[in-house]
Each structure stands twice: as structure tokens, then as C-alpha cells.
Amino acid sequence: MDKATVDLYERRGLEWAARRRPVRRAHARSFAKRVLAGAPRLDLGCGAGRYTAELGSPVVGLDAAAAMLGRCRNEVPGALLVQGDLEALPFGAQRFGGAWANMSYLHVPSVRLPLALADLHRVLAVGAPIDVQVLHGDYEGSALPQDDVGGRFFASWRPDPLLEVFTGAGFEVQACQVEEDVVRVRAERLRTLADVVGPGMSLLFVGLNPSLYAADAGVGFARPGNRFWPAALTAGIVTRDRDAFHALRHHRVGMTDLVKRATAGADELSATEYEQGLHRVERLVRWLQPATVCMVGLAGWRAVVDRAATPGLQRRTLGDRPVYVMPSTSGANAHARMDDLVGHLRAAAELAILA
Numbered sequence: 001m002d003k004a005t006v007d008l009y010e011r012r013g014l015e016w017a018a019r020r021r022p023v024r025r026a027h028a029r030s031f032a033k034r035v036l037a038g039a040p041r042l043d044l045g046c047g048a049g050r051y052t053a054e055l056g057s058p059v060v061g062l063d064a065a066a067a068m069l070g071r072c073r074n075e076v077p078g079a080l081l082v083q084g085d086l087e088a089l090p091f092g093a094q095r096f097g098g099a100w101a102n103m104s105y106l107h108v109p110s111v112r113l114p115l116a117l118a119d120l121h122r123v124l125a126v127g128a129p130i131d132v133q134v135l136h137g138d139y140e141g142s143a144l145p146q147d148d149v150g151g152r153f154f155a156s157w158r159p160d161p162l163l164e165v166f167t168g169a170g171f172e173v174q175a176c177q178v179e180e181d182v183v184r185v186r187a188e189r190l191r192t193l194a195d196v197v198g199p200g201m202s203l204l205f206v207g208l209n210p211s212l213y214a215a216d217a218g219v220g221f222a223r224p225g226n227r228f229w230p231a232a233l234t235a236g237i238v239t240r241d242r243d244a245f246h247a248l249r250h251h252r253v254g255m256t257d258l259v260k261r262a263t264a265g266a267d268e269l270s271a272t273e274y275e276q277g278l279h280r281v282e283r284l285v286r287w288l289q290p291a292t293v294c295m296v297g298l299a300g301w302r303a304v305v306d307r308a309a310t311p312g313l314q315r316r317t318l319g320d321r322p323v324y325v326m327p328s329t330s331g332a333n334a335h336a337r338m339d340d341l342v343g344h345l346r347a348a349a350e351l352a353i354l355a
Contacts, residue, residue: 001064001086001087001107001108002107002142002152002153004152004153005142005151006065008149008150008151009063009067010065011067013047013068014068016148016149017047017048017068017071020050025054027131027184028051028055028100028102031131032054032056035129036128038097039096039125039128040058040059040060040096041055041059041096041099042060042061042062042096042098042099043059043062043079043100043101044086044099044100044101045063045064045086045103045107046062046063046068046069046072046079046081047063047071048068048075049071049072049073049074051102052079053075055100057078057079058080059076059079060079060080060096061080061081062081062083062084063083063084064084064085064086065083066083069081086101086116087116088119089120089123093122093218094122094123094124094125096124097124097128098124098128098130099120099123099128099129099131100131103135103182105117105134106154106156106157108155109140109153109155110140110155111287112198112199113155114168114169114198115196115198115245117166118170118196119245120169121189122218124189125189126191127189129186129189130185131184131185132184132185133179134182134185135155135156135181135182135183136158136181136183137157137158139154139155139156140155141153142154159176159177159178159183163185164280166185167260167280168197168260168280169194169195170189170192170260171187171188171190172187172190173187174186174188191212191216192210192215193210193214193215193260195255195257195284196244196245196248196256197255197284198254198288199288201253201254201288202252202291202349202353203237203252203292203293204253204254204284204288204292204294205220205253205254205296206258206281206293206294206295206300207220207221207255207257208258208259208296208297208299209257209258209260209269210257210260210261210262210263211223211263211264212262212263217242219242220244220255221296221329225332226329226330226331227329227331227338227341228329229241229242231329232247232345235342235345235349236349237251237253237345237349238251238253254290256281257277258274258295258300260277271304275304278305278318284319285318285319285321286318286320287319289321291321291353292351292355293319293323294326295324295325295326296328297326297327297328298327301323301325310325311325311327311344313351321355324344324351327341327344
């Protein structure tokens with residue numbers, strides 16, 4: 001999170017919290033009923049604990065400011081409290097049965113929200129509900145006129161783009177609507193992969209759709225017989241095996257899928273899913289502007305763009321960015337040798353340098 005904002009909460013957060021009445025207690029109690037039975041739930045950006053007690057137990061409160069956690073400890077002595085960052089959650093995979101975030105993700109810059117939500121997806125169990133509220137509007141910066149503390153960073157959202165970010169992060173959104181001055185998202189963690197994307201990407205890899213194996217492993221192309229990661233390591237595109245977060249943070253390599261729904265096989269996908277997926281990916285590319293898009297596998301591109309497409313640079317762009325299509329890295333694709341895959345990955349990386 002923005003360091004200046006955290007520092008302000010350390011110095012003036014208790015003063016601010018004393019002026020804020022908890023107006024969403026009914027929402028918090030309703031959310032608590034949806035949490036997976038017996039599982040711990042997260043209060044993300046718990047602050048002074050205005051809603052923590054309403055979320056049921058066991059509950060874990062996370063906040064970046066120690067001063068706020070101190071007040072929360074007094075308000076909710078039974079809560080487990082952790083000082084940490086919304087953008088780097090200090091928890092293991094699939095540990096929680098639900099997550100509540102009242103006006104906390106609004107302190108994350110909009111272009112970094114997809115990665116923060118991918119991390120949230122990582123720590124939640126399949127089927128876990130989330131209830132997230134952010135500021136409604138178009139403002140982003142540290143001089144919000146109605147900020148009575150002053151200097152805090154805010155990113156406000158409109159419902160449609162926010163819904164797309166949550167969808168890309170692997171959530172099924174039941175509601176994304178304006179309620180007074182906030183946008184409230186109610187959603188559920190799906191058995192799929194989250195987009196691992198952000199600003200400044202050199203390459204954005206687009207898979208066809210997650211396999212159930214990959215969805216459960218939490219990383220694309222995870223099956224042992226898949227040659228994507230060995231080829232990417234050999235090509236020098238990444239330096240850590242099967243770690244999409246490391247690839248983005250250290251090598252500016254992002255990952256998404258044409259279709260978000262995980263299946264046992266690609267033959268379960270429909271033409272409509274391909275078409276809708278391409279439009280979603282194009283909007284993502286237009287927003288984050290990676291240097292180059294690399295489609296892994298010809299099937300999706302041929303299904304919705306060019307039935308006669310061959311590997312290499314394509315005539316059509318996505319979001320005004322060049323598109324390179326390479327063969328599938330699946331072990332079932334016997335026509336593509338390892339050396340060929342490495343060559344295609346290097347060609348895509350070179351294109352990104354020139355783009």
C-alpha cells in the first residue's frame with residue numbers, strides 16, 4: 001500500500017476512526033452467514049475494528065498500521081491480528097473461508113488492484129465469499145477534496161471496470177453496484193486462475209483456459225508434462241519455475257486466459273466463451289498496455305480471429321498491441337518440439353523489446 005497513507009493512519013487514524021460511525025454492520029453480519037462453515041474469515045483493512053466483531057469467528061484482522069491494530073485489539077480481544085499489506089498477504093494458499101474489505105482496497109492504485117486481488121484469490125478457499133467496498137467515482141490521487149485527514153491516496157471506481165477486474169481475478173460476481181458513495185462487490189472465489197497482471201508488462205501470455213489441475217495448483221501450465229515453464233526458463237524469460245507472481249514482479253511477464261472457466265478439456269468450451277474472452281482480453285490489454293501479447297496455443301486465436309493462423313506475428317493487434325501466436329506447450333502437442341517452443345518464446349520476447 002501507499003506508504004504515505006499508512007503513515008497518516010499511524011499518526012491520525014484513531015482520530016479519524018473516532019469520527020466514523022459503523023454504518024455497514026448489517027452487511028457485515030449478512031456476510032458472516034455466507035462464510036464457509038468452520039473456516040476463518042479475513043477482515044482486510046480492519047482498522048480500529050468497527051466491523052471485526054460482526055464477522056463471526058474465528059476472524060483474522062489485517063491492517064498496515066500498528067496504531068489501528070492496537071485499537072482493534074481492545075475492541076475485539078478474540079481476533080487474531082496481523083500487520084501486513086493488502087498487496088502482499090502474509091498467508092498460505094486457500095486458508096480462509098471468506099474475506100470482508102470495507103474501504104481498504106481504495107488505497108491501492110487502480111493498475112495494481114488486479115494483482116492485489118489475485119493474491120486475495122490465492123489465500124481463499126474455493127467457494128469463499130467476499131464483500132468489498134470501494135469509493136465510487138473517477139478520482140485517483142492524494143488530494144481527494146472530501147478527505148478530512150488529507151494526503152491519503154484514493155482510487156475510486158465505476159462498476160463496470162471494477163466488475164471486469166474481479167472477474168479477471170477469478171471471482172464470480174453476484175453484485176457490483178453503487179450504494180450511496182461506494183461501489184460494493186459481492187462475489188465468490190471460483191475454481192480457476194486469477195489474472196497475474198500489472199502496469200509495465202513486457203509480455204502478456206494468454207492461455208486458452210485453465211485446466212482443473214492448473215486451477216487447483218494455482219498457476220497456469222502447471223501440469224508436469226506441460227513445457228511452458230521449462231521452455232520459458234530456457235529462453236531466459238523467467239528465472240523461477242511455476243511462479244507467476246515472481247514472473248510479473250521480477251521480469252514484467254503477465255499471465256491471463258482467453259476463457260476464465262476451468263475445465264477438464266478445451267472441448268468443453270463454447271464459441272461464445274471464446275468470443276467474450278477475446279473481448280475481455282482486448283479491454284485488459286488496452287488498459288494495461290503490455291508491450292506484446294503472446295497467445296499460447298493456436299486453437300483460441302483460430303476459433304475467433306483467423307482460422308488459417310500460423311505461429312508467429314499476427315496481422316491483427318489487440319488493444320493496439322502486437323500479437324504473437326505460438327504452438328500449444330501441452331505435452332499432448334507432439335508436433336511442437338522443445339527447441340521450437342523455446343524459439344517461439346524468444347521471438348515473442350524480442351518483439352516485446354522492439355514494440
